[in-house]
Amino acid sequence: MNPEFSTYDRYKIIAQSSENPCAIISVKKNDDGTIGEIRLFATNEKFSMTGENVEGELYTKYLPREPEFEDMCVRAAFNGERLHIYVDTTKMLGAWSENLFLPLKADDDGKTGYCQFVYELTKDMDAGKFSAISPKIAGFVIKSCLELRSDNDFKTNLKQVLDNIREFTGASAACVVSINKEDEEAEIINQSNKGDIFSAANLTMNVPYNIASKWVELVGESDCFIMRDKAELEYIEETIPDWANKLKVENAESLCLMPIQQRKNILGYILVTNFNVDDVFTIKETLEILSLFLSAEMANNQFLKRLEWLTSVDMRTGVRNRSSMNRVVDEYAEQLKWHKTSFGVAFCKLNGLKFLNAKYGHDAGNKVLEEAGEILLDIFEETEVFRSGGEEFAVVCENADEKEFTEKIERLRKRGSNPEGVYFAIGYSFDNDEGDLRKALRLANQQTLEEKEAFYEKYPEKKNI
Numbered sequence: 001m002n003p004e005f006s007t008y009d010r011y012k013i014i015a016q017s018s019e020n021p022c023a024i025i026s027v028k029k030n031d032d033g034t035i036g037e038i039r040l041f042a043t044n045e046k047f048s049m050t051g052e053n054v055e056g057e058l059y060t061k062y063l064p065r066e067p068e069f070e071d072m073c074v075r076a077a078f079n080g081e082r083l084h085i086y087v088d089t090t091k092m093l094g095a096w097s098e099n100l101f102l103p104l105k106a107d108d109d110g111k112t113g114y115c116q117f118v119y120e121l122t123k124d125m126d127a128g129k130f131s132a133i134s135p136k137i138a139g140f141v142i143k144s145c146l147e148l149r150s151d152n153d154f155k156t157n158l159k160q161v162l163d164n165i166r167e168f169t170g171a172s173a174a175c176v177v178s179i180n181k182e183d184e185e186a187e188i189i190n191q192s193n194k195g196d197i198f199s200a201a202n203l204t205m206n207v208p209y210n211i212a213s214k215w216v217e218l219v220g221e222s223d224c225f226i227m228r229d230k231a232e233l234e235y236i237e238e239t240i241p242d243w244a245n246k247l248k249v250e251n252a253e254s255l256c257l258m259p260i261q262q263r264k265n266i267l268g269y270i271l272v273t274n275f276n277v278d279d280v281f282t283i284k285e286t287l288e289i290l291s292l293f294l295s296a297e298m299a300n301n302q303f304l305k306r307l308e309w310l311t312s313v314d315m316r317t318g319v320r321n322r323s324s325m326n327r328v329v330d331e332y333a334e335q336l337k338w339h340k341t342s343f344g345v346a347f348c349k350l351n352g353l354k355f356l357n358a359k360y361g362h363d364a365g366n367k368v369l370e371e372a373g374e375i376l377l378d379i380f381e382e383t384e385v386f387r388s389g390g391e392e393f394a395v396v397c398e399n400a401d402e403k404e405f406t407e408k409i410e411r412l413r414k415r416g417s418n419p420e421g422v423y424f425a426i427g428y429s430f431d432n433d434e435g436d437l438r439k440a441l442r443l444a445n446q447q448t449l450e451e452k453e454a455f456y457e458k459y460p461e462k463k464n465i
Helices: 003-016 067-079 135-148 154-169 200-204 215-219 230-239 241-249 277-312 322-338 353-360 362-379 402-415 437-458
Strands: 022-029 035-043 083-089 095-104 112-122 173-180 185-193 225-227 255-262 265-273 343-350 385-387 392-398 424-431
Touching: 003 022, 003 035, 003 112, 022 067, 035 067, 067 083, 067 095, 067 112, 067 225, 067 277, 135 154, 135 277, 154 173, 154 185, 154 265, 154 277, 173 277, 215 225, 215 230, 215 255, 225 230, 230 241, 255 277, 265 277, 277 322, 322 385, 322 392, 322 437, 343 362, 343 402, 343 437, 353 362, 362 385, 362 392, 362 402, 392 437, 402 424, 424 437
Parallel strands: none
Antiparallel strands: 022 035, 022 112, 083 095, 095 112, 173 185, 173 265, 225 255, 255 265, 343 392, 343 424, 385 392
8 A cells, every 4th residue: 555645544534533624734854854835634624614625735725824833833743742822813704713733743755744733713712721821931020020020110110021032032132122103113012132143222323113013924923923934034034034134144043023012902912032952832821921011011001101202292383391390401401410511592572463362263273283383393393393382493403513503593494484474583502511501591581671672673563552
């Protein structure tokens, strides 16, 4: 009897004897030792949800490509490992999946290995099964959670956790990247590097949002994305070629991208690079559980930052309000007493605002205020601009360069010179070494008053209606 047929016949019986959906998976090993095709060698009727015959097909015709699934097939088929895992497949199948991989006898030439894959779906997660984690993982997660809730600020706590993650995984780098869909921004919150040339920051710091936003495609229907070696870089090339090129340049050998989610909304990712691939499943399980706790901390931190923003921003113009300015001035003035740095300040008063309100109504005046805020924020950083009064704005640029600051003032003059709309009276002062912030503010304010008087001399009709 044909050996291949007899192998199929034998394994077909095993598949049909299972009460649950079952497939015998064949795994080819290439001549160079790398893993080749993974096929559905034999299945029972319950395995195919559509009723079609899937035997002999690549598994990717029936299931989304999943590096973790492939690794389990390889470990069971060639290493003789028995693997039992509980996976959140609600996005793909609408239910949780309990998966079992059992090793089977390989072909005599050792080039094709086999394993039995059995799964069972359940609508609700079985917490008892999911919580059956090793003491090593449980201890690490508990320690990390305690550090996340310590008395330091969120970024400091996160740095300690990332240091622990890097050491636990044997990685060269670990970081947490936040994703802001509304502002289309990707930002490293904090990171831990071993000191090697390669680091997570190199892979993310300069990556545009339109690339970072595609990480969700890498994860796909799975709960994370794992690249175990350079051969698997091809999958990234298919999805995000620009990032794949960067990974090649940085000589990335492995990475794990774990989404941090809350209510199906991705807040960010844990990114671990060049880790110990022999512990890939311990690492994956650890990061998966840790991401659940980290999502709560990130959401809370974002809420507090949003609350702080709401209490420090003038809602009409979008710049920071007077109380925020007072706090910045007080803190910076105190800092300058101990360490003098160059800085620039400016006051910008809107000319003719009362005239607009009286003649055209407050809607016209509000529109000018909003436009004034937009102009200032286009030229200066968001943290440098304040609405200090009804028609007055202030700018405080710490550690500034004099040439750059004066160029910005000139740009502001050009854009704020419309007599029928935004027309600024601008006074400014730059300090290189004196360190007297309040004196600089007084000088800038005096110049502003002088410019305002000059405006009304030129346009007397706008002073009084």
